[in-house]
Amino acid sequence: METFGEKVKRTTKKVTRIILIVLLIAGVITFSFLYWGTYEDGVLAGKVLRISQKGVMFKTYEGKINLETFGALKGTSPIAESFDFSVEKGDKDLVKELQTVALSGERVNLYFVKRYARFPWRGDTKYFATRVERLK
Template sequence: METFGEKVKRTTKKVIRAIIILVILGGVITFSFLYWGTYEDGVMAGKILRISEKGVMFKTYEGKINLETFGALKGTSPIAESFDFSVEKSDKDLIKQLQTVALSGERVNLYFVKRYARFPWRGDTKYFATRIERLQ
């Protein structure tokens, strides 16, 4: 026959096991939300100033777009009106298009998503270019 102490030990082990499983499950759900969740989805118009691969440990593609609103806001400089963004490393076609328009200096619409969190292997910003539209 089982004693009271043995029952308490067995129940305690079950409770601890359940807590550990819940913590791990909560961590996976939180990480998934922060990694793949989209906070904002939008478009910016301007000229691509640069697109480059950078990083020491994690190589990421980073870009800058000049929003060309000089004069629209009094007392601001064109530098303050540029916008940094990242590009997913797997999106080779978009990287190629961005390099092409950066060299040509043409005006584009840059579509982007903003993620909830920044991860060093993904990019320097929370903003990720998803596609560009060349303006004629």
């Protein structure tokens, strides 16, 4: 016959195991949402100033685009505003295209997505370029 203490031990182990499994599943779901979830997607128009590979432990591609915004008054000079972005590691074709337009100085449309969280092995920003479109 089982004693009261043995029943409590068995029940405690079972409850602890269930709690750990639920916490593990919740952690995996949360990480997946933060890693792959998209908070925003859009397009920026401007000139790519630079695209470079940075990092000590994790080498990531980082870029900067110059957005020329104009004031409300006619005849005012453009205000130089820059926007930092990252490029996914496996997207070598996009990196080459960005390097080409950075060297040519042409105006482009840069399509991007914004992630919920920043991870050091992925990039310095939450913004990731997805494609670049040259303006005619």
